[in-house]
Amino acid sequence: LFSTGTRALSETGPPQAKFFPANEGSMLLPGTYKGKVAFITGGGTGLGKGMTTTLSALGAECVIASRKLDVLKKTAEEITAQTGNKVHAVQCDVRDPKSIEAAVDQLVEVAGLPDVVINNAAGNFISPSEKLSANAWRTITDIVLNGTAFVTLELGKRLILAEKGAAFLAITTIYAETGSGFVVPSAAAKSGVETLCTSLAAEWGRYGLRFNVIQPGPIRTKGAFSRLDPTGMFEKAMIGRIPVGRLGTPGEIANLAAYLCSDYASWVSGAIIRMDGGEYVSMAGEFNDLRRVTKEQWAMMETMIRGTKGS
Amino acid sequence: LFSTGTRALSETGPPQAKFFPANEGSMLLPGTYKGKVAFITGGGTGLGKGMTTTLSALGAECVIASRKLDVLKKTAEEITAQTGNKVHAVQCDVRDPKSIEAAVDQLVEVAGLPDVVINNAAGNFISPSEKLSANAWRTITDIVLNGTAFVTLELGKRLILAEKGAAFLAITTIYAETGSGFVVPSAAAKSGVETLCTSLAAEWGRYGLRFNVIQPGPIRTKGAFSRLDPTGMFEKAMIGRIPVGRLGTPGEIANLAAYLCSDYASWVSGAIIRMDGGEYVSMAGEFNDLRRVTKEQWAMMETMIRGTKGS
Amino acid sequence: LFSTGTRALSETGPPQAKFFPANEGSMLLPGTYKGKVAFITGGGTGLGKGMTTTLSALGAECVIASRKLDVLKKTAEEITAQTGNKVHAVQCDVRDPKSIEAAVDQLVEVAGLPDVVINNAAGNFISPSEKLSANAWRTITDIVLNGTAFVTLELGKRLILAEKGAAFLAITTIYAETGSGFVVPSAAAKSGVETLCTSLAAEWGRYGLRFNVIQPGPIRTKGAFSRLDPTGMFEKAMIGRIPVGRLGTPGEIANLAAYLCSDYASWVSGAIIRMDGGEYVSMAGEFNDLRRVTKEQWAMMETMIRGTKGS
Amino acid sequence: LFSTGTRALSETGPPQAKFFPANEGSMLLPGTYKGKVAFITGGGTGLGKGMTTTLSALGAECVIASRKLDVLKKTAEEITAQTGNKVHAVQCDVRDPKSIEAAVDQLVEVAGLPDVVINNAAGNFISPSEKLSANAWRTITDIVLNGTAFVTLELGKRLILAEKGAAFLAITTIYAETGSGFVVPSAAAKSGVETLCTSLAAEWGRYGLRFNVIQPGPIRTKGAFSRLDPTGMFEKAMIGRIPVGRLGTPGEIANLAAYLCSDYASWVSGAIIRMDGGEYVSMAGEFNDLRRVTKEQWAMMETMIRGTKGS
Numbered sequence A, B, C, D: 001l002f003s004t005g006t007r008a009l010s011e012t013g014p015p016q017a018k019f020f021p022a023n024e025g026s027m028l029l030p031g032t033y034k035g036k037v038a039f040i041t042g043g044g045t046g047l048g049k050g051m052t053t054t055l056s057a058l059g060a061e062c063v064i065a066s067r068k069l070d071v072l073k074k075t076a077e078e079i080t081a082q083t084g085n086k087v088h089a090v091q092c093d094v095r096d097p098k099s100i101e102a103a104v105d106q107l108v109e110v111a112g113l114p115d116v117v118i119n120n121a122a123g124n125f126i127s128p129s130e131k132l133s134a135n136a137w138r139t140i141t142d143i144v145l146n147g148t149a150f151v152t153l154e155l156g157k158r159l160i161l162a163e164k165g166a167a168f169l170a171i172t173t174i175y176a177e178t179g180s181g182f183v184v185p186s187a188a189a190k191s192g193v194e195t196l197c198t199s200l201a202a203e204w205g206r207y208g209l210r211f212n213v214i215q216p217g218p219i220r221t222k223g224a225f226s227r228l229d230p231t232g233m234f235e236k237a238m239i240g241r242i243p244v245g246r247l248g249t250p251g252e253i254a255n256l257a258a259y260l261c262s263d264y265a266s267w268v269s270g271a272i273i274r275m276d277g278g279e280y281v282s283m284a285g286e287f288n289d290l291r292r293v294t295k296e297q298w299a300m301m302e303t304m305i306r307g308t309k310g311s
């Protein structure tokens, strides 16, 4: 289904990457999603396309929604051809409640109320924060936070009314955790998305709804990398600090997503799951740079430490 | 300066409250804020008024800003009279970048660029999430998240340009941590505020700017309690699960805020500080309800546990 | 493979449980663990037995280790018979480095160095903390924290020497997050285990080793429930606050564990994953008790809130 | 009282350090600790000595405890001379419950049961984890986790029996948050300490006891730096990633500690407070390295980003 895996591995990164092959084929039993309907925002490209491919391969009828109908249609046809299960394309701007309402009407018409809702659409770009206008700020939070909320409220209300259960998943990012400079609107909005999900996991469980979050680390997609590392000059540094020694791939996110939205995970709700090759804990740990210390330097430092008396 | 402390204590709450008197007088050395300018959004009422009072008593020249100019003016006069240090009132709707620009112009005119910026303005109300319209959602995130961002961007840009250092503080809430049902827009937006602050703590340190956050637990203010516990029926339950056995008071928040924004805390940046009488950890801990177990029941359970063989 | 699922569902719990059936059959493609060796501490009972069953069913050769050899042998035979894949029983007290060394020697002899290591052994009991002796404290931290560390160091060193990659998994608990009264030694030790894992995820990635953690919520096992809810009087309260409306089951944990330790998750390292039916976020959210508010009460409160003027 | 501040500032670090002067004089009103008794483990050196100095200056009668009686006595005399308030020295190895019992007997005899208990004693050193023996592991967890627990249990039981309230404070570290390689036993044990504190904040509030934690970032003390950066070669890198542009100082920790243990903070319990100049959020944020991007590079990247079409 996927082909990025090989590419991600062919880079000359840290040698340990050989221990951690990217396995992008669907891991779940065939037919796991038979008879299920999935709605994926931003499903026409990148990670959204990856998740749609996997769910579709597992038997789901998928509806993908975003602004560019032509892109969506191309993806829908491609996946339908690949998996034999119908993928529908629906235009939708998540910033606009009316547009969402219309899209959901279409979704219901073509496939019925969904069993799975994946809030994956987002916008982002790097910039020094002092260069952000109020408008630039709003552009991001409108898509990421309000967009996710509007989709969730619209579908949540209809599902509750219909007394139908469903699994919601949102895609955030590892820097939603403690933030990051230079992507501040995205960081703030993604944190908001996480809290939206944990809040509704608590509140809407009684209606048969679950909510979970995946925080991906860096995965090369055109949408993300062209706006976050346009020159390509940070990729090497990123890979260098990822314990697993390589970037992630869409198929790996897709497998985790497929698990979380399946009935096998029906006892998982309110969870926020990092998938980043260990990058976050590696960056955050104060002494992790000591990985650069050589054997000889360790020997010397050990002697010095042993020689220390008192405090 | 304050009088709520006594009232908070006079309730018949858990007996341990006697160990935890609310000490609302300013704790810092007099004159700590001599020559400093502080800008406080929502400074006319509740916690904002409390923080303004304490900073003013410590020597700061304060500028308070919110929508209701009459309320602000009354508070400004009251505090000025009390402390002898000038408090200015400036109208400002934090949802509107233009209004913020005008307010900051005024601030600069009357007092100069601030040394302290407190993002305290907020809106909130309880509601089942399935009853929220997109507009209701936006009302809250516009004030809480975008409002905080717009104030921060406007003042940050000017401070950076002027090469002036400053301490920023935001007031969020304990449920920003893992969210809460029935206050979802507020929870999501407050999480966003926290991440905005930690992100800029990292990015804007190089310009001499610090960013910290206080997460208050429940403190009886008209603004909060009339919209979060209109019937008063949840107050008792809240107090019952607060380990310290009482609600907090504005003066206590004010002392922590005064510390965080002072030079004594110049090495504190990117911190998120819970002040809640222990409520959060008490709620979140799975076995904390065992506090209701009596001595006799413990004796019985101990015997049963000791009698257990194997797994 | 499992039969607890049905039982967990047959309780009269919250009605939403019907939306969240426990799906305990293995979800991964058959043969996923073909040719792999897994070492599971505490694998003779409860969750450890569940994980062993699932890994074995997927093709792994499993080695289970704990103090009671008779219990281990019975489980090993049972699972071997069920799955047709050999399960070995090895005696081991994780508090004792010598005992671990001997057990690992045996492991290597019968099956070779492992591809998967699951630190699942633990001890726990409820008690008011003021009744804990230093010895009682040490009993728990010795098993949970030091035991996990000793197993991890022993196997880690051998794997590093042999230049063999592996996936480590530890089972902690949701109250490792912000602690809990009445189970304090366990809470502290489990937090330590989590940090051990995230630390080594960062440090030992370069050797081909991954480290992840599952935090289960309440799952009825004899070992856990006889010491944590001996009278059975807290089970109802627990279920009442779990959004998913039921306890978890060993097979559900096993599926998540099987995913995390498989090559499908080779980009997951340093992750801590809550699986608790939403209990943690439900407990921790300040306003989640409003789920008890009736429609009529909401209508009344809404009117009161709308009527509020000012702050 | 302190003199390190100046020294910390005199280094040639990032220019923004000038905005963040280290203010080490005590910030609280004189006499805040009049009539109070404080017990500080590891109070003879480093941060413990700093906190003792500040509490003593504010009027407390302090009792400091650790293994080296001569060091303690020297510090006790020095501070007593400086502040005019008696500091007592008591020998105590926190790994040994008997030794703690004897030390607490002495404490009670010379000063009475304490109002303030600071768990500050610790041990640590850097090492690749694959070089750690089980004994090395235990050495650290015995001091840090068990030692803190034993001191807390011993004093907690006596305070509860005497129905006396008190404020507990523990000193952990920023890498207790998500761990760190090369200091793994310390990271795991410090996490355990944090959870011990949050757990007891919930459980023992009813007895009038509060529990809080400070997580310091890097502060040059002989004890810490000789074992964590023996060659001095990492100090520059640390300072370079600290947004505030300098290391912290003992007096700054002492002011925060003095606040947290005072009645001004009686509504603070279960809080974990980072004081690290922003280092943690700076390290953890994925895009913070973009601070190295020059103006020209930003201009170029902006153009590239604007030129991107689609995803």
Ligand SMILES: NC(=O)c1ccc[n+]([C@@H]2O[C@H](COP(=O)([O-])OP(=O)(O)OC[C@H]3O[C@@H](n4cnc5c(N)ncnc54)[C@H](OP(=O)(O)O)[C@@H]3O)[C@@H](O)[C@H]2O)c1
Binding pocket: A041, A042, A043, A044, A045, A046, A047, A048, A065, A066, A067, A068, A069, A071, A092, A093, A094, A095, A119, A120, A121, A122, A123, A124, A143, A147, A171, A172, A173, A174, A215, A216, A217, A218, A219, A220, A221, A222, A223, A224, A225, D310, D311
């Ligand atoms: N790739 C990574 O390294 C990475 C890391 C962390 C998190 N993520 C997250 O993963 C998700 C997918 O990102 P990606 O890397 O796959 O990038 P991507 O291909 O650019 O995906 C973003 C998608 O969002 C859609 N979208 C944007 N604005 C929209 C709007 N207003 N209404 C509806 N749809 C909209 C886009 O489609 P249209 O243009 O057709 O609207 C696009 O399909 C995002 O949430 C991102 O934050 C990615």
Ligand SMILES: NC(=O)c1ccc[n+]([C@@H]2O[C@H](COP(=O)([O-])OP(=O)(O)OC[C@H]3O[C@@H](n4cnc5c(N)ncnc54)[C@H](OP(=O)(O)O)[C@@H]3O)[C@@H](O)[C@H]2O)c1
Binding pocket: B041, B042, B043, B044, B045, B046, B047, B048, B065, B066, B067, B068, B069, B071, B092, B093, B094, B095, B119, B120, B121, B122, B123, B124, B143, B147, B171, B172, B173, B174, B215, B216, B217, B218, B219, B220, B221, B222, B223, B224, B225, C310, C311
């Ligand atoms: N009290 C608590 O228990 C509690 C607990 C946790 C957190 N908090 C937080 O503490 C802060 C203060 O709350 P409080 O309890 O003191 O309630 P409050 O008195 O209602 O304070 C809110 C303030 O925000 C101002 N405000 C609202 N919308 C605004 C806008 N669009 N532009 C400018 N200002 C605006 C209000 O003034 P105008 O109406 O004049 O605009 C008001 O002064 C809030 O951030 C709140 O979330 C409170």
Ligand SMILES: NC(=O)c1ccc[n+]([C@@H]2O[C@H](COP(=O)([O-])OP(=O)(O)OC[C@H]3O[C@@H](n4cnc5c(N)ncnc54)[C@H](OP(=O)(O)O)[C@@H]3O)[C@@H](O)[C@H]2O)c1
Binding pocket: B310, B311, C041, C042, C043, C044, C045, C046, C047, C048, C065, C066, C067, C068, C069, C071, C092, C093, C094, C095, C119, C120, C121, C122, C123, C124, C143, C147, C171, C172, C173, C174, C215, C216, C217, C218, C219, C220, C221, C222, C223, C224, C225
């Ligand atoms: N069930 C739950 O609700 C729940 C919730 C959260 C977390 N957990 C965690 O899940 C894991 C499994 O618990 P469980 O519920 O399945 O209970 P369990 O059946 O009692 O499992 C504990 C296992 O640990 C082994 N063990 C105890 N001390 C040992 C030692 N010194 N050396 C070697 N092995 C030792 C026991 O075997 P021997 O007696 O033969 O040594 C037993 O097999 C534990 O880590 C527990 O903390 C369980």
Ligand SMILES: NC(=O)c1ccc[n+]([C@@H]2O[C@H](COP(=O)([O-])OP(=O)(O)OC[C@H]3O[C@@H](n4cnc5c(N)ncnc54)[C@H](OP(=O)(O)O)[C@@H]3O)[C@@H](O)[C@H]2O)c1
Binding pocket: A310, A311, D041, D042, D043, D044, D045, D046, D047, D048, D065, D066, D067, D068, D069, D071, D092, D093, D094, D095, D119, D120, D121, D122, D123, D124, D143, D147, D171, D172, D173, D174, D215, D216, D217, D218, D219, D220, D221, D222, D223, D224, D225
């Ligand atoms: N400095 C930093 O950068 C930094 C950063 C983060 C956290 N911290 C924490 O701050 C605290 C103080 O550290 P420090 O930098 O001030 O280093 P330090 O001077 O070495 O302080 C450690 C103290 O612990 C005492 N101690 C060690 N083992 C003991 C035992 N078994 N029983 C009783 N006392 C014992 C030592 O006294 P004896 O030798 O007399 O026993 C010493 O006074 C520690 O908890 C440390 O982890 C420091």
